Amino acid sequence: MRIDYKLNDKFDLGIFIPAAILFCIGLAAIYSSTLNNPHAAGNFQKQIIWGIGSFVLFFVIYSLPTNTFKTLAIPTYVLSLLLLVVVLVIGKRISGQKSWLGLEGLGFQPSEIAKLGTVLALAYFLSRKNTNIESFKDILIALSVGLFPVILIMLEPDLGTSFIFFGLILAMIFWKGISLFGLFVVLSPAIVAISSLFDLYYLIGSLILVIVALLFFKKDILFSGSIFALNVGAGFFTTYLFRALSLHQQTRIRSFINPGADPLGAGYNAIQAKVAIGSGGFWGKGFLAGSQTQLQFIPEQWTDFIYCVIGEEFGFIGTIIVMTLFLYLFMRILKLASSAKDEFLSLTLIGILAIYFVHFLINVGMVVGIMPVIGLPLPFVSYGGSSLLADILMLGIAANIYRTRKNYT
């Protein structure tokens, strides 16, 4: 094997550079959106400090021996579960959610660590030699490992982060090689659950589809029946859960179905976000010149609605550049995951990719009005120390795996 001694052989610029550029674009957008807001003064500087810290951590992670991740998988998972319990007991409540831990003035969300912990733990379990993804028991264990933190996060309650977990579990068991039927068993309750949020007809319709699929797979009656029961249970449990949700989350979900119904309430952000992006046009209104941004039509735009700032001030050019950077980064990680020779590392990379991708999809989908308003940051770009730290930490793992990719033959 020919060994390339150029920098690119040890250090994947294809991973690092898009993330670094995205962070810089994010800084510009944070600067612009907080310029006229006295409550957010200093956010730009804070983000720089977090950024520097995160990139230092990136190189620390990058330099670790690659087997550290496997060693630390279970401890990280256990620790993150512990922190999730702690946050429920002593956490700070910010905008209706009890998801923050105060550490010497620095806000910190344990769910950020829980994502990574769950990816590592799930990769660990799925890559064990005797794990059979086709066995009902192992699927159940995998789902339990993945969904246990979700229950704790739902209690905060943080709907958005839960979606991340669904995404990474699905991606990882898919990557592990689940069969079409297995995928159906895992996925159908989720589809039924989402259908139940609309109304009863959707719920009944989706249950009929489940019956049709069960007939197609031709498994034995008892097994099919229990899967069907699982689906019914998921549907009604979700309906019950929806009612248990906090009122503002219920209205958020409802306003997704019709954002115009309550233009000053829950639908307000969605409408103003679209106006910001649409009014940017092809070239944008120019840095610091977006009226929607500068006049603060979108509350806390520097966090979940940061993409609007880019869309308004840098236009279609700006949004497409950001998209391209993400696409390139995702392709790079996907390529690395499929070429990784160690299954644990491959699964970890897919888990990380899923986390990034679901964040990206929901965030951008939300601001362009094709997804509900679910509070998820845009990786590397949005303001927020702990999420930036987590994103770059995971990037460090990816870079680390690239560095040692030839050692795992």
Added chain:
Amino acid sequence: MNEDRFASVSRKSIVYFIIVSAFALLGFRLFQMQIIEHTDYKEKAAENAIKPIEITPLRGVFYDRNMNVVVSNVPAYTLRITPAEYDTSLNKVIETVIDEQPGYINKILKENRIYSKFIPVRIKRDIDFKAVSWLEENSEHLPGVDYVVEMQRGYPAGIQGSHMFGYVREITPRLLEKHKDYYKPGDMIGYSGIEKAYEKFLRGVKGYNYVLVDSRRREIGKFKDGAEDIPAIKGKDLVLGIDSDVQRVAEESLKGRRGAAVAMDPKTGEILAFASAPDFDLNEFAYVTSKDYLRKLYTDPDKPFFDRVTSAALPPGSTFKIMEAIAALDQGDITTSFTIDCRGGQTFFGRYFKDDAAHGTVNVIHAIEHSCNVFFYNLIYKIGMPEWEIYARRFGFGRKTGLDIDDESAGFIPSVAYYQKLYGPDWPKSIMASLGIGQGEVSVTPIQLVQYCSLIANDGVTYTPHLVRGYLTNKDKKLVPFTYKKIDLGIRDSIFNIVKQGMFLVVNGSGTAAGIKDKDIQIAGKTGTAQNPHGKDHAWFIGFAPFDNPKIAVAVLVENVGFGATYAAPIAKRMIEAYLEKDKLKEIEKKLQPELPQNLIGEAVAH
């Protein structure tokens, strides 16, 4: 890795496919929003960020005929509080300063809670100067508290003119529905009188300043440095025909009575004075009217809101005799040599009609001088009922005069058809005798009578009565007159000369109003008494002066007092004197109201 139907390679392809299609979808959506629908969103963003601020133009003022300002704009200070910046612990202090009960500020802030906290709330209008200087001194300790200067109506000439001037008030929801093309909630609108009739001239044209606002509608700055701003255009100033001195005399003379006094220039149709009593204080309507004052006005049995000049329709009494004399002379029914022997009463169609006295043999001139009823009982039968109605209508009775303010009564002139409907084809002709002396079903308004008097004074020619002569151009203050319809009866001057002789003798001979004879001014007139079945009779007087070149025609009504000569004629005299002899006026004024100026100053301070 498990190599089943989903080979590792195909799994990578599936993930690849999912990612790429998500990007394609989002990319397409961005293309749609930022390029295809860009213009729509751009407009919405502009609507969001640019707020037009209405500038209310200064309302036009009123001048009288001598170019004295009679209705003006005066600045008044309004205290405002911006709830978002305000600290309610200041309530107590401020309530003391503006002289209000504890809890006053909280009550008003509560009422305005539906609006943005960043929009200032008007707490109290017309605060006094002491409060303003206190606010000024302590402004740095009063966050969210400020005051603005707002214009309200002022009446500097010392005349009421309540019914004529009218008042402005905040637009009602009903009116807003009708005029939503111009007005917005909270706008002031002319609600009665000239303020209402000439609203479109007076209000001017609103201007707009465009400002940038943030998401809380707070102003950030000017849009394009004010390049797109539209300045407001000041309302037009009106010039009235009113003579403030005559108006003042009319109002003072009617004080404590119920009635109306109206004067008109017979040559032009301009109203010189327009007073209805009791009246009300327009100052109370300058901006916000207290509920107590309104209740007082509405429940007053004397109905101060009722404009008697245009709406009190009462029998004209003997003032109608002039019209009948003209009709009979014009038709050739009689000449000046025609006489009647008055024995103090006469029977017509089986009913006896009496007179105040036996006047003996009278011709038309002396019949007017002495207001001989018997003469006119006979005369109406000579004229004929249909013709009587026609002449009454020619003089403007039975229909609105078309005065330039609203709410006029047409009065009533009965016709043959009317009596046939009431009593059948054989209606009692004795009724005509009553009509002959202006009693019975016939009713007229003071404004109709002054028009009638003007027609007599000016030999059958005048103009539609009107209060407003024209408006002043904003630029060089040139008068642009309104045109009014000319009324020409087409009756020979010689006929007018006959009746005017009679009217001259009413005052200057041994007639019914000899008491108001003036040594300098030759006044001609006619008294009238409207019979009132519910109480004391109403007194009428119509008159004009100077006799040989009439410059002023007057109609006066005093309700429930008795004879016209005693109560109505002296008021007419004072008005005529005020108009024709400015010097003499001052003495009279001193006699009537020796402390008038001091009184006014006292009032202005009290408000």
